[in-house]
Amino acid sequence: MPIRDALQAAEDAELDLVKIAPTAKPPVCKIVDYGKFKYEQIRKEKDARKKQKTIEIKEIRLSPNIDTNDLNTKVNAARKFLVKGNRVKITMRFRGREMAHMNASRHVLDDFAENLSDVAVVEKPPKVEGRTMTITLAEKK
Numbered sequence: 001m002p003i004r005d006a007l008q009a010a011e012d013a014e015l016d017l018v019k020i021a022p023t024a025k026p027p028v029c030k031i032v033d034y035g036k037f038k039y040e041q042i043r044k045e046k047d048a049r050k051k052q053k054t055i056e057i058k059e060i061r062l063s064p065n066i067d068t069n070d071l072n073t074k075v076n077a078a079r080k081f082l083v084k085g086n087r088v089k090i091t092m093r094f095r096g097r098e099m100a101h102m103n104a105s106r107h108v109l110d111d112f113a114e115n116l117s118d119v120a121v122v123e124k125p126p127k128v129e130g131r132t133m134t135i136t137l138a139e140k141k
Contacts, residue, residue: 006031057087057136062112064098064105071108075115082120082139092133102128109135 001009006029010017016034019027058081060074078088090112094102109126116137124136 053085055085055087057089059089059091062090062092062108064092064094064101064108066108071112072115075112078112078116078137079119082116082137085139087123087139088120088137090135090137094131094133099131102133106133109133113137 006017010031013031015031016037017029018032018034018037020030021028058078060078062071062074066074078090081088090109092105092109094105098105106126113120113122113135119140120137121140122135123138124134126133126135
């Protein structure tokens with residue numbers, strides 16, 4: 001339909017001529033109430049944002065000389081985070097003389113990942129960054 005005819009039809013209906021797909025060949029237009037059209041677009045965007053799921057990264061800190069019961073408590077906390085769909089970053093901080101025995105403490109992170117192997121997979125293996133050693137776990141799919 002020619003543009004003039006479309007504009008005349010929109011004016012007769014006391015509505016607006018709105019381009020729906022301006023990049024299409026030929027462009028697609030619709031005769032609608034522009035205020036209502038804009039309102040519905042905003043509502044659709046809001047609903048889409050509500051339905052989006054954000055994945056957070058929860059952090060759990062350990063020390064190299066952690067006891068088994070304390071480790072189990074931290075494992076249970078991490079399990080809750082993973083079940084909710086979050087990623088878990090386990091950080092082990094070294095202080096003073098502990099820096100000399102970083103590699104000997106790697107087994108603590110490996111045990112942590114092993115205890116959660118039924119619900120989690122290792123996303124990033126243990127990595128040393130300055131005074132910390134980190135490992136990232138994600139929910140098993």
